Amino acid sequence: MNSIPSDRPLTGLAAGVDGPGALTRLAVRHLAALGADVTGHDAPAATGTAGASPASPTRPPHPRTGPARLRLGDAAEIELSWSEDPEATGITDEATAQAATGVMAVNGRRTGAGPRPLTLDYTTALAEVLAVAGLLAGVHAHRRAGTPLRLAATVERAGLLAVSQYLAAAGAPEAEAVPLDPGGATFTSADGTAFEIEALSAEVWARFWRAVGAPEPAVRAGWAPFQFRYATACSALPADLRAAARALPWERLRAAADASGAGICELVTLERRRAEIGAAPAPLWTLRALGATGPAPAPAAGRAGAPASSAPAPLAGVTVVEAGRRIQAPLCAHLLGLLGARVVRVEPPGGDPLRAMPPVTGGVSARWLALNRGKDAVEIDIKTPQGRADLRELVSRADVFCHNWAPGRAESLGLAAADLAAANPRLVYVHTSGWADAVPDAPPGTDFMVQARSGLADALSPVGASTAPSLMTLLDILGGALGAQTVVAALLAADRRGGAVAAESSLLGAADTLLHDLLSGPPAVVDPRRFAEGFRAPLRTADGWVAPADGDADDAALLTAAVADAPTGDALRMLRDKGLSATAALGDIAALPTDPRYAARLPRDSHGAIAVPNVWSQV
Structure with a gap:
């Protein structure tokens, strides 16, 4: 019997880390949580300060230095840097990455006041989660083929992935289904409780608002912008809806939600969340063995020492069956496909309705393509006995099954982990919840409900700004990346133990990845909300914006009046002549394909949709 714990598949493996801590703290913590023995100058970061504001007194500004390198034994290595060409892109840290890749532009749609920064180190966190996923995939490839694998990833490409669905939609030939007008879906009760609601159908939406006495025209007019907020990152709702919410106390609104079937969630403060969890954030993932385990299979004979450039993609030969909706699970499977896996997407009879979600390009939704490009698809009605039998048969020939169904649905259909493992005793079953x-x-x-309940909305709202979630799908993207990392970790666990593995990642785990220090660090850790509204905010120029690097923001702010009268190019030269680091901040994601930094790097697929670069490259 193999003694490797199912939840720590890297036990016995040495991990090395070299390079700036700003690019490795979170990655080191993840590797340590998976059982690796981490060594290197930044190894103490396994329990350190990833996620604190880079400009806080507890963490120095990001060093604009060379790349970081992470290694797992002699099996795999990944190089993580800010940008492939920092001189050309101006990306040298978190602030400039958000500005150049369009993250600030999308996040700013809610206010309509131009690019709006994220206070937390979001693109860096996303890049580190992706780096660990690539590193684990490299170990999997080494085990199968015996060939060491070297990969590279950048924070820049992580930022492009984060905006990929918005970019694809902006580049489509037709317009959005709703105008991109400023607005959000955070409401306030009569007794001052800020809250989010969730309604997954027009019927539920209408029942809730009728129950609180909203005028019928406002109910009808509000559904489309509310429904599409996941796609547009803004939601211009009628003022009558806000007035109806403000007319009732919180308990009456909760009762209306319960009666209508809508979800409702108070915006929880970081202080309250920290008190609730007792400095124990949600687990990043869970991994557990299913049934009996046996000796792990011997690695296939390989060509140890062969040049990395001759190696196949890390997950070549792996088949993933995905039954996902919206973003989290489809993105998880998309990332596995980028690592070389064959992905078979399970869709309902007639195909996924989201294939027709506007805007459409080449007959297919541009957003759908951003998440599902390159996947095979099969139509199965899992509501019928024959459909469930068909799914079991499909999964019996696969390596991985992943879904993001609502809690209890898999069990009610007889498609839970134990059910499918009976058909495939070496299955990796992953629920992205x-x-x-x-x-x-x-x-x-x-x-947005997880942002509200986890305290993330609170952390993203600096002093001077209203507390509200970002309407950019931050957690769906980070949660999808965390799901991909979980899948590859579970593949390693299944290989080493010789049996099926059930695993789960979550949006809450993604939120707590960003909030780790603020939830579990010492009370003295600086709360990013203490920064004024202008923290990381780009400087206005005569024709756009420039974003100074975090470490240079205070000095650059002294030149605010001077750059305001200058074209963006001149403003950048002015800042750089002063020895400051800065980049042009994108004001509209639609301008990214023609931006000189990216014009040659954003091709269109066979449907005419813009495709962002693979987040991993083999070197």
Whole structure:
């Protein structure tokens, strides 16, 4: 019997880390959580300060230095840097990465006031999660083929992945389904409780608002911008809806939600969340063996020492069956496909309705292509006995099954982990969930509800700004990346133990990845909300914006008046002549394909949709 714990598949493997801590703290923590023995100058970061604001007194500004390198034994290595060409892109840290890749532009749609920064180190966190996923895939490839694998990833490409669905939609030949008008879906009750609602159908939406006395025209007019907020990152709702919410106390609104089937969630403060969890954030993932385990199979004979450039993609030969909806699970499977896996997408009879979600390019939704390009597809009605039998047969020939169904649905259909493992005793079964059963009486586990309940919305709202979630799907993207990392970790666990593995990642785990220090660090850790509204905010120029690097922001701010009268190019030269680091901040994601930094790097696929570069490259 193999003694490797199913939840720590890297036990016995040495991990090395070299390079700036700003690019490795979170990655080191993830590797240590998976059982690796991490060594290197930044190894103490396994329990350190990833996620604190880079400009805080507890963490120095990001060093604009060379790349970081992470290694797992002699099996795999990944190089992580800010940008492939920092001189050309101006990307040298978190602030400039958000500005150049369009993250600030999309996040700013809610206010309509131009690019709006994220206070937390989001693109860096995403890049580190992706780097670990690539590193684990490299170990999997080494085990199968015996060939060491070297990969590279950048924070820049992580930022492009984060905006990929918005970019694809902006580049489509037709317009959005709703105008991109400023607005959000955070409401306030009569007694001052700020809250989010979730309604996954027009019927539920209408029942809730009728129950609180909203005028019928406002109910009808509000559904489309509310429904499409996941796609547009803004939601211009009628003022009458806000007035109806403000007319009732919180308990009456909760009762209306319960009666209508809508989800409702108070915006929880970081202080409250920290008190609730007792400095124990949600687990990043869970991995557990299913049934009996046996000796791990011997690695296939390989060509140890062969040049990395001759190696196949890390997950070549792996088949993934994905039954996902919205973003989290489809993105998880998309990332596995980028690592070389064959992905078979399970869709309902007639195909995924989201294939027709506007805007459409080449007959297919541009957003759908951003998440599902390159996948095979099969139509199965899992509501019928024959459909469930067909799914079991499909999964019996696969390596991985992943889904993001609502809690209890898999069990009610007889498609839970134990059910499918009976058909495939070496199956990796992964549920990319909302809450991972970590929050009692949780509302629906969707991006903005998890932002609200986890305290993330609070952390993203600096002093001077209203507390509200970002309407950019931050957690769906990070949660999808965390799901991909979980899948590859589970593949390693299944290989080493010789049996099926059930695993779960969650949007709450993604939120707690960003909030780790603020939830589990010492009370003295600086709360990013203490920064004024202008923290990381780009400087206005005569024709756009420039974003100084975090470490140079204070000095650059002294030149605010001077750059305001200058074209963006001149403003950048002015800052750089002063020895400051800065880049042009994108004001509209639609301008990215013609931006000189990216014009040659954003090709269109066979449908005419813009495709961002693979987040990993082999070197």
